[in-house]
Amino acid sequence: MNVSTIQSIYFVGAGGIGMSALIRYFLSKGKRVGGYDRTVSDLTEQLNREGAEIHYEDDVRLIPACCRLPEETLVVYTPAVPESHAELTWLRANGFEIVKRARVLGEITRHSRGLCIAGTHGKTTVSSMTAWLLKQSRVDCNAFLGGILKNGNSNLMLSADSDLTVIEADEFDRSFHWLTPYMAVVTATDPDHLDIYGTAEAYRESFEKFTSLIRPGGCLLMRKGIDLLPQLGQGVRLYTYSADEGGDFHAENVRIGNGEIVFDFVSLDIRIPDIRLGVPVRVNVENGVAAIALAWLNGATPEEIRAAMASFAGARRRFDFLLKRDDIVLIDDYAHHPAELKASILSVKELYAGRKVTGIFQPHLYTRTRDFAADFAESLSLLDELILLDIYPAREEPIAGVTSRIIFDKVALEKKILCSKEELPDVVRKGRFEVVLMAGAGDIDRLTESIKQILENTLPFPPSPAARHFKDLRGVACPMNFVHTKIQLSAMQSGEELEILLDDGQPINNVTRSVLSEGHQVLEQNPIDTYWKVIIKKG
Numbered sequence: 001m002n003v004s005t006i007q008s009i010y011f012v013g014a015g016g017i018g019m020s021a022l023i024r025y026f027l028s029k030g031k032r033v034g035g036y037d038r039t040v041s042d043l044t045e046q047l048n049r050e051g052a053e054i055h056y057e058d059d060v061r062l063i064p065a066c067c068r069l070p071e072e073t074l075v076v077y078t079p080a081v082p083e084s085h086a087e088l089t090w091l092r093a094n095g096f097e098i099v100k101r102a103r104v105l106g107e108i109t110r111h112s113r114g115l116c117i118a119g120t121h122g123k124t125t126v127s128s129m130t131a132w133l134l135k136q137s138r139v140d141c142n143a144f145l146g147g148i149l150k151n152g153n154s155n156l157m158l159s160a161d162s163d164l165t166v167i168e169a170d171e172f173d174r175s176f177h178w179l180t181p182y183m184a185v186v187t188a189t190d191p192d193h194l195d196i197y198g199t200a201e202a203y204r205e206s207f208e209k210f211t212s213l214i215r216p217g218g219c220l221l222m223r224k225g226i227d228l229l230p231q232l233g234q235g236v237r238l239y240t241y242s243a244d245e246g247g248d249f250h251a252e253n254v255r256i257g258n259g260e261i262v263f264d265f266v267s268l269d270i271r272i273p274d275i276r277l278g279v280p281v282r283v284n285v286e287n288g289v290a291a292i293a294l295a296w297l298n299g300a301t302p303e304e305i306r307a308a309m310a311s312f313a314g315a316r317r318r319f320d321f322l323l324k325r326d327d328i329v330l331i332d333d334y335a336h337h338p339a340e341l342k343a344s345i346l347s348v349k350e351l352y353a354g355r356k357v358t359g360i361f362q363p364h365l366y367t368r369t370r371d372f373a374a375d376f377a378e379s380l381s382l383l384d385e386l387i388l389l390d391i392y393p394a395r396e397e398p399i400a401g402v403t404s405r406i407i408f409d410k411v412a413l414e415k416k417i418l419c420s421k422e423e424l425p426d427v428v429r430k431g432r433f434e435v436v437l438m439a440g441a442g443d444i445d446r447l448t449e450s451i452k453q454i455l456e457n458t459l460p461f462p463p464s465p466a467a468r469h470f471k472d473l474r475g476v477a478c479p480m481n482f483v484h485t486k487i488q489l490s491a492m493q494s495g496e497e498l499e500i501l502l503d504d505g506q507p508i509n510n511v512t513r514s515v516l517s518e519g520h521q522v523l524e525q526n527p528i529d530t531y532w533k534v535i536i537k538k539g
Contacts, residue, residue: 486514
């Protein structure tokens, strides 16, 4: 495959976020681009306006004339497209060169210095942050992103001068093994895509192989504490990062208030004070540390970093605020794995402490639902109330006995509803909401506009009497867990409620006994896997 000599590129699965970045790249190089996707979307329509020829029926007759000559055309496909696809079958039978998206991305970036960000979750935000920091500095960069950066409304950045390329390194189908990183980040290795990997061990080993691909003279930046044994070649440095002290790069002096998050970035040889997050949620402290570390290692100055972090608007569908009023908030998030879903929910509850948080969640894939049903239920039990949609199948066929019900029945909430996409608008019209988090990797984003309109037209409600303060005390030993509880209660009014999370064993027994002895009420005390959720009413 020599992409420089190819005249036309035909994309099967053109609407995927990774495919669309390649389409934009080849259009920028003056190539003729056609493609198929099964669904019309804002993204595919935008690509057509930019010069691509994309259609939406699996019909060989619709392949553009410019993409019908095997000797001039490269066919790129995504693994999400089934092997039985009629166009793919015809293209194979007629001698076209057909390659996966990951191989093309690896080919067009192998001569640049790749900054490759991998991980079960967090990679889109870290990639987008890193690209924005470098783009706003004198260093500059190219970027192939897995989300639409709201600064610039694109998932592709090009530079005439920089040889740095920020790449979101996707582990699905082992795609990231086609890359040759100069520097790499691994954000998380929580098991996923077990339909591809089979076991959690094989999934982790795939990341370890990815680390072996880093070029001599480069480095690996991994989140402190993740399950990973790097296989680094000679001359490759290893760093860790964390949201708190402990990582080689970490945050200190984190300040949260008035809708802002500010922290100091600290490493072995520099401290950059007063970093203000443009998207102020707790999880972005950790993401920000990783992105700042990459930018700093590649020459961005503290002043450039501080200014760019404050102006970073985020990636679309990554903690994306669609509605932000005093009485109602709507957030759209791509979270589709139990760990990232948990992080998103806890971030929302911290940001909007004392307000009722409702989750609208669409599970993604039958296999993921089957493999992680209990973990999803545990994460969703952190909400105040849940609206659970049917599974989005994507590339998969149904599995007997696997529906959203297997999550729903395990969720430890009094207020929970199971409904279809078609029923959702009516459910929302009848509800009373304060903070709504819509999450999932399927087509739930196509519902956000209608839900936003319903919420916008809802008359403001007074604060819900069920709204609670929130404190996560897991990992806090006795007696400090009660000390933190007592401090929180002292700042509350009589009759207000506090939700706390406590470890099993002595912590739950100590805190509940102490709370009762001080004249407060324990309204609810429910086990969730290895910890407890306790709701206290101040006396």
